[in-house]
Amino acid sequence: MNLITRFLRIERNRLKQEGYKGLNSDVIFFLNKELGTRYQQGRVKEWERGERRPSVETHNHILKRVLTYELKKNGLAEDVIGDIIQKTQLPEAMKK
Numbered sequence: 001m002n003l004i005t006r007f008l009r010i011e012r013n014r015l016k017q018e019g020y021k022g023l024n025s026d027v028i029f030f031l032n033k034e035l036g037t038r039y040q041q042g043r044v045k046e047w048e049r050g051e052r053r054p055s056v057e058t059h060n061h062i063l064k065r066v067l068t069y070e071l072k073k074n075g076l077a078e079d080v081i082g083d084i085i086q087k088t089q090l091p092e093a094m095k096k
Helices: 003-017 024-035 041-049 056-073 078-088
Strands: none
Touching: 003 024, 003 041, 003 056, 024 041, 024 056, 056 078
């Protein structure tokens, strides 16, 4: 299992708990809404298969979701989780 696969699984389960069907299309809809992007399922599948890479911003968003879920599940405190996430993010390009 890779980061993208884990993200999809975590988010599908979260959305099911919130009353959605919990489909990949639901996950992608909310990913696009949160990031202001227009990703489609095919692109996310390319990431999952390793054929393409998400943008740095998208990668950091996905990593944050997965780490937050996994570390909370293992009992880490919010401040510790925040520190770990800060230390594991990819640097984003400077905005002009």
